Amino acid sequence: MGNLNFILPEIFISLSIMFLLVLGVFKKESSKLIFNISLLVFLITCIITINETFSVSRETLFNKSVVIDSMSSLMKIITLIGGLLVLIISSSYLKIYKIYNIEYPVLILSSVLGMMVMISSNDLIVFYMGLELQSLALYVLATFNRDQLISSEAGLKYFVLSALSSGLLLYGCSLIYGFSGSTNFDIISNQLNYNDYVLTFGIVFILVGLAFKISAVPFHMWAPDVYEGSPTTVTLFFSIVPKIAALTVLIRFLYVPFLNLIEQWQMIIVFLSIASMVFGAVAAIGQTNIKRLIAYSSIGHIGYTLAGLTTVSNEGIQSSIIYISIYAIMNLAFFSCLLMLKRKDQYYENIDDLSGLSKNHPILSLSFLIILFSLAGIPPLAGFFAKFYIFKAVLEQSMYFLAIVGLLSTVVAAFYYLRIIKIMYFDNEKEKYDTDHSIALKFSLTISTILILTYFIFPSQLIEVVSRINII
Amino acid sequence: MNFPILTSLILLPTIGALFLFFTKDKSESNLTAKYVALFTTVVNFLISIYLWISFDQSTSSFQFIEDRAWIDGFINYKVGIDGISILFIILTTFITPLCIISVNNSVKNRLRDFLIAILIMESFMIGVFCALDLVVFYLFFEAGLIPMFLIIGIWGGSKRVYSAFKFFLYTLLGSVLMLVAIISIYWITGTTDVVKLYELGIDVKYQNLLWLAFFSSFAVKTPMWPVHTWLPDAHVEAPTAGSVLLAAILLKMAGYGFIRFSLGLFPIASDVFTPLIYTLSVIAIIFTSLIALMQEDMKKLIAYSSVAHMGFVTLGIFTLQQQGIEGSIIQMISHGLVSAALFLTVGVIYDRMHSRLISTYGGLVSVIPKYSILFMLFALASLGLPGTSGFVGEFLILMGAFKDNFLVAVMASIGVILGAAYILWLYKRVVFGKLINEDLKKILDLNKSEYFILSCLAAPILFFGFYPDPLINTIEVSVTDLINMNTTNLASK
Numbered sequence: 001m002g003n004l005n006f007i008l009p010e011i012f013i014s015l016s017i018m019f020l021l022v023l024g025v026f027k028k029e030s031s032k033l034i035f036n037i038s039l040l041v042f043l044i045t046c047i048i049t050i051n052e053t054f055s056v057s058r059e060t061l062f063n064k065s066v067v068i069d070s071m072s073s074l075m076k077i078i079t080l081i082g083g084l085l086v087l088i089i090s091s092s093y094l095k096i097y098k099i100y101n102i103e104y105p106v107l108i109l110s111s112v113l114g115m116m117v118m119i120s121s122n123d124l125i126v127f128y129m130g131l132e133l134q135s136l137a138l139y140v141l142a143t144f145n146r147d148q149l150i151s152s153e154a155g156l157k158y159f160v161l162s163a164l165s166s167g168l169l170l171y172g173c174s175l176i177y178g179f180s181g182s183t184n185f186d187i188i189s190n191q192l193n194y195n196d197y198v199l200t201f202g203i204v205f206i207l208v209g210l211a212f213k214i215s216a217v218p219f220h221m222w223a224p225d226v227y228e229g230s231p232t233t234v235t236l237f238f239s240i241v242p243k244i245a246a247l248t249v250l251i252r253f254l255y256v257p258f259l260n261l262i263e264q265w266q267m268i269i270v271f272l273s274i275a276s277m278v279f280g281a282v283a284a285i286g287q288t289n290i291k292r293l294i295a296y297s298s299i300g301h302i303g304y305t306l307a308g309l310t311t312v313s314n315e316g317i318q319s320s321i322i323y324i325s326i327y328a329i330m331n332l333a334f335f336s337c338l339l340m341l342k343r344k345d346q347y348y349e350n351i352d353d354l355s356g357l358s359k360n361h362p363i364l365s366l367s368f369l370i371i372l373f374s375l376a377g378i379p380p381l382a383g384f385f386a387k388f389y390i391f392k393a394v395l396e397q398s399m400y401f402l403a404i405v406g407l408l409s410t411v412v413a414a415f416y417y418l419r420i421i422k423i424m425y426f427d428n429e430k431e432k433y434d435t436d437h438s439i440a441l442k443f444s445l446t447i448s449t450i451l452i453l454t455y456f457i458f459p460s461q462l463i464e465v466v467s468r469i470n471i472i
Numbered sequence: 473m474n475f476p477i478l479t480s481l482i483l484l485p486t487i488g489a490l491f492l493f494f495t496k497d498k499s500e501s502n503l504t505a506k507y508v509a510l511f512t513t514v515v516n517f518l519i520s521i522y523l524w525i526s527f528d529q530s531t532s533s534f535q536f537i538e539d540r541a542w543i544d545g546f547i548n549y550k551v552g553i554d555g556i557s558i559l560f561i562i563l564t565t566f567i568t569p570l571c572i573i574s575v576n577n578s579v580k581n582r583l584r585d586f587l588i589a590i591l592i593m594e595s596f597m598i599g600v601f602c603a604l605d606l607v608v609f610y611l612f613f614e615a616g617l618i619p620m621f622l623i624i625g626i627w628g629g630s631k632r633v634y635s636a637f638k639f640f641l642y643t644l645l646g647s648v649l650m651l652v653a654i655i656s657i658y659w660i661t662g663t664t665d666v667v668k669l670y671e672l673g674i675d676v677k678y679q680n681l682l683w684l685a686f687f688s689s690f691a692v693k694t695p696m697w698p699v700h701t702w703l704p705d706a707h708v709e710a711p712t713a714g715s716v717l718l719a720a721i722l723l724k725m726a727g728y729g730f731i732r733f734s735l736g737l738f739p740i741a742s743d744v745f746t747p748l749i750y751t752l753s754v755i756a757i758i759f760t761s762l763i764a765l766m767q768e769d770m771k772k773l774i775a776y777s778s779v780a781h782m783g784f785v786t787l788g789i790f791t792l793q794q795q796g797i798e799g800s801i802i803q804m805i806s807h808g809l810v811s812a813a814l815f816l817t818v819g820v821i822y823d824r825m826h827s828r829l830i831s832t833y834g835g836l837v838s839v840i841p842k843y844s845i846l847f848m849l850f851a852l853a854s855l856g857l858p859g860t861s862g863f864v865g866e867f868l869i870l871m872g873a874f875k876d877n878f879l880v881a882v883m884a885s886i887g888v889i890l891g892a893a894y895i896l897w898l899y900k901r902v903v904f905g906k907l908i909n910e911d912l913k914k915i916l917d918l919n920k921s922e923y924f925i926l927s928c929l930a931a932p933i934l935f936f937g938f939y940p941d942p943l944i945n946t947i948e949v950s951v952t953d954l955i956n957m958n959t960t961n962l963a964s965k
Contacts, residue, residue: 362585373618378614378615378617378618378644379610379611379614379615380611380615384611384614388607388651388655391651391652391655392655392658395652395655395656395659396659400652400656403652403655404649404652407648407649407651407652408645408648410644410648411641411644411645411648414640414641414644415637415641418621418637418640418641421621421625422625422633422636422637425622425625425626426625426626426632426633426636456611459542459543459544460541460542460543460544463543463544464544
């Protein structure tokens with residue numbers, strides 16, 4: 001049976017969800033209370049995770065179907081912090097759209113719970129259970145502003161396409177099970193060491209399903225629509241937290257059960273990576289809505305993250321994890337800026353609305369500037385280092401083509417980031433925006449911008465934490 | 473040397489910029505901001521002069537080295553200077569305060585932000601010349617794009633957006649390949665430390681590709697024909713101070729990069745690709761001189777002349793002769809001073825008349841004599857008249873070129889004549905002739921600050937023209953050593 005302490009975070013978070021639901025039903029007007037308790041739950045879970053699992057090198061539970069290792073604990077912590085920050089900066093936005101309901105924090109908590117299960121999974125069934133839990137919560141979150149047509153449309157689209165991809169994934173799982181006779185990753189890894197066409201089908205189905213979850217090209221179609229339609233805070237959640245979880249699962253799949261079949265999947269990941277980088281850069285150029293633009297930008301960034309996974313080396317995996325962490329900080333900062341574009345209870349999300357921002361709001365536009373240059377990967381900002389580690393790992397394996405295509409697409413991508421900067425700094429100003437933002441929003445923007453700006457002073461700290469992750 | 477003098481040189485302008493950022497200045501003129509910026513840069517200049525005085529000219533090894541672990545077990549933050557880099561640092565710290573003095577005439581809005589951008593720019597530029605690690609170099613080299621993009625885009629002329637984008641994307645496109653090369657060097661040799669790489673050497677079979685990757689970045693930045701087209705746009709649209717920084721210092725980064733990295737790290741590939749550089753340089757010298765002849769916009773003319781002058785620089789560097797390389801360095805310093813001065817002289821009359829077209833002017837000598845004299849001095853320095861610093865550089869380059877390749881040298885000499893033609897013709901059309909334009913009669917001569925800036929630039933141009941020894945002594949040992957290292961490498965091929 002093993003030590004249940006290792007899954008104490010999951011147990012605590014599920015009990016809290018049930019408690020919060022009951023509390024929400026029995027107590028009237030309890031939204032604020034439940035929001036605050038949820039923040040507390042996130043915080044406590046985070047502390048428990050750090051306490052119980054951070055020093056664990058590798059432990060398994062429940063017949064090896066759940067694994068606790070340095071990767072899972074680190075990714076859980078990032079997920080929890082991501083969820084916490086999203087929840088903190090959500091409240092003012094939700095209040096204005098009159099969707100400040102108890103379900104919101106509960107859904108976020110349950111989707112995070114699903115992700116934590118995914119991250120720790122070492123078994124096809126456990127993995128699928130976690131995946132479905134997080135997906136179901138996400139469908140509802142996407143439609144959370146249910147009075148708006150566009151939000152319902154986003155949720156429905158996401159539901160239909162996601163269900164399709166889950167189906168493919170499940171089919172892949174069943175094929176793998178058929179070949180190996182087990183659902184456990186370790187056993188599968190031992191069984192699958194010969195090449196077979198049908199087996200390749202299984203791998204491809206699973207990869208397609210996961211590529212859908214992280215919106216890698218060519219399975220990205222849902223991302224722009226869903227990003228645009230969902231409430232902005234949910235878009236923020238979409239663009240960070242599920243990606244971290246899905247990436248972890250992808251790493252786990254590639255490097256545990258499929259480790260012996262590298263030649264089967266390496267080209268697929270290389271293709272996904274190149275296609276995402278190029279497409280993300282090119283398609284973002286024509287966008288006028290910031291949320292759509294950030295959807296394409298996140299597709300591009302996923303491409304870079306995948307580039308690290310193609311290398312079949314610990315350095316590659318570590319560089320991917322560093323990339324996704326820095327990307328999460330950048331996206332958080334970006335959306336914090338976006339949530340500040342508010343005028344008379346109306347949020348603005350077109351690129352033209354940024355026109356001349358630097359004249360009326362110098363500090364906000366300076367943060368925007370730093371974030372955008374960082375997203376474009378210009379040194380000395382954090383985004384550059386993220387790309388630097390990726391390409392360092394890629395070039396170690398002499399994959400020059402991937403590196404050069406990746407770097408050239410950063411130049412294309414730089415164009416659309418520069419376009420936003422141009423609109424903010426070079427164009428004529430419009431009406432002023434409100435400046436009465438919540439402290440949480442200001443706080444998250446300040447902290448994340450400072451992190452991005454000063455990352456170059458202490459680049460080793462993050463590497464130190466991540467370098468404990470040795471999968472292969 | 474325990475005190476981190478180079479790091480403080482790099483950080484001081486940034487600290488000044490931070491100070492400006494956090495002080496709110498209510499007054500319209502932003503006088504305090506200007507004084508703070510001026511004070512910072514002047515202190516920086518004094519530090520760099522101190523650096524030059526305490527610099528040991530008898531050795532080619534790097535001095536004032538600082539070496540700190542930076543990215544764990546991978547990259548060290550390493551800075552240091554030798555005879556070549558110190559001159560560029562002084563050029564930077566010398567030009568920047570002059571830029572700051574010049575801004576009150578040309579920059580009307582958001583002066584404080586402009587000063588912040590210039591100060592940060594100075595930090596990055598000094599960093600480029602100090603860096604002794606490829607990654608640190610790349611970091612500073614690329615980071616400079618951000619402030620320059622903003623300087624052109626916010627305070628530039630009517631086509632500023634187009635120019636800023638072109639500048640940014642061209643340079644970025646060139647540089648990304650250099651990043652691939654830098655990381656590859658790390659995997660090939662296990663280090664990105666320049667000093668160690670000089671000792672280790674890089675395997676011959678990789679050199680050609682790596683050289684080309686570095687070349688793609690430096691060629692755009694130099695700029696060499698045919699990737700020079702961003703320069704005229706950027707120069708024309710940038711505000712005067714921005715043009716000065718671009719012409720005087722940013723272009724020198726590439727020339728410096730050619731000497732420090734292309735020659736130093738890839739001696740064999742440099743030898744292989746010398747014909748390519750020769751061809752492109754000669755085309756740049758003759759072709760862009762001809763284009764300069766036909767320009768109607770003064771700033772554009774000077775921009776094209778910069779391309780031609782930088783053609784001389786690249787030509788000189790790859791002659792691999794003592795005179796050629798020394799000439800290139802002196803030509804870069806001299807061009808830094810002269811082109812800065814020319815942009816400022818154009819800026820002076822642009823501030824008064826708001827036109828950069830040559831046809832607007834004519835007959836200036838009768839209304840603003842002081843201006844005309846200084847303009848003449850700079851024009852003559854630009855064409856390389858003996859007695860100005862321009863002569864020393866061009867003469868040494870041509871001497872080196874004649875030693876190496878007669879034909880190339882002859883063609884480059886034609887460029888000298890063309891250079892004289894376009895700059896004298898410009899001078900003739902602007903300053904001499906009849907005063908036709910009625911508005912020009914009311915034009916004012918140089919005010920105190922303009923007079924001060926231009927005299928500051930004129931003094932070193934004349935001084936080093938007559939007595940270039942301080943420059944040559946500083947670089948001599950480093951250049952000799954570089955050439956020795958190159959020849960031994962070539963011999964062992």
